[in-house]
Amino acid sequence: MVIRVAIIDDHDMFRAGVRASLNDQVNVVCEAANVDDAVIALHEHLPDVVLLDVHMPGGSGGGGAEVLTRCGDIVGGTRFLALSVSDAAEDVVAVIRAGARGYVTKNISGPELLDAIARVNGGDAVFSPRLAGFVLDAFGAQTQNTTATVDDDLDKLSAREQEVMRLIARGYTYREVAAELFISIKTVETHVSAVLRKLQLSSRHELTRWAAQRRLL
Incomplete structure (x- = not known):
């Protein structure tokens, strides 16, 4: 074939x-x-x-x-x-x-x-x-480093922030996240800002990469 x-x-x-x-x-x-x-x-x-x-x-x-x-x-x-x-x-x-x-x-x-x-x-x-x-x-070094720190990183986020983080990292728009979680777009924006601040990231691109490296998607 x-x-x-x-x-x-x-x-x-x-x-x-x-x-x-x-x-x-x-x-x-x-x-x-x-x-x-x-x-x-x-x-x-x-x-x-x-x-x-x-x-x-x-x-x-x-x-x-x-x-x-x-x-x-x-x-x-x-x-x-x-x-x-x-x-x-x-x-x-x-x-x-x-x-x-x-x-x-x-x-x-x-x-x-x-x-x-x-x-x-x-x-x-x-x-x-x-x-x-x-x-x-x-890849081996990254696996060792991220495995040791992923729990600590997630502990920085509330349960709702973790939900928002995963959806945003998967490519959802703010509107789609709001509809999925039954919250307002403004609330999504607030959660995303908090996630980026707590994880010391600067953009959605970095968040997607961060989540993919830790197999959180």
């Missing part, structure tokens, strides 16, 4: 280059250039493998990690492979914790990308050779 692939990246020329590199050996079933369009397209087409950029516009500012958290119901049946220029620890850890099966950089060759797609589709975890050791070290 031909592998069904989605390409999620905000650069038209890059998506075109990826399609050309894949050389018709996979079936590209959908593309998207921002977080919200990606979530809609992936739920509609349910591809086998998603090539996902880490830094994406739209949504709540969570980029590729936000796409993963908002597509949590299809992660597993659909495999996600991060494809990015970034090798920053925070980017790698965020998307892997959110559910990606691998992380490769954009200097990968066409044949190498096809091989990575096939391996991820088969259930393997795939990383660019120069990232493999770094990913294992960073």
Whole structure:
């Protein structure tokens, strides 16, 4: 069976280059250039493998990690492979914790990308050779650090603030959180401000990354 692939990246020329590199050996079933369009397209087409950029516009500012958290119901049946220029620890850890099966950089060759797609589709975890050791070290260290501190972090938040935190981190709008919890939008704003202050975060993007790293979504 031909592998069904989605390409999620905000650069038209890059998506075109990826399609050309894949050389018709996979079936590209959908593309998207921002977080919200990606979530809609992936739920509609349910591809086998998603090539996902880490830094994406739209949504709540969570980029590729936000796409993963908002597509949590299809992660597993659909495999996600991060494809990015970034090798920053925070980017790698965020998307892997959110559910990606691998992380490769954009200097990968066409044949190498096809091989990575096939391996991820088969259930393997795939990383660019120069990232493999770094990913294992960073992910292991992050796991140890966050496991030791996650309870202390959550203890800073009230039960209601924890509910609001999880919904906001999953990409809900303030209006959607208010409807879900039967509270006013103003109350949601107050809770979000308190959460960001207590966790010493500055934005919804940082909150999404913080929650994804601690498997709280």
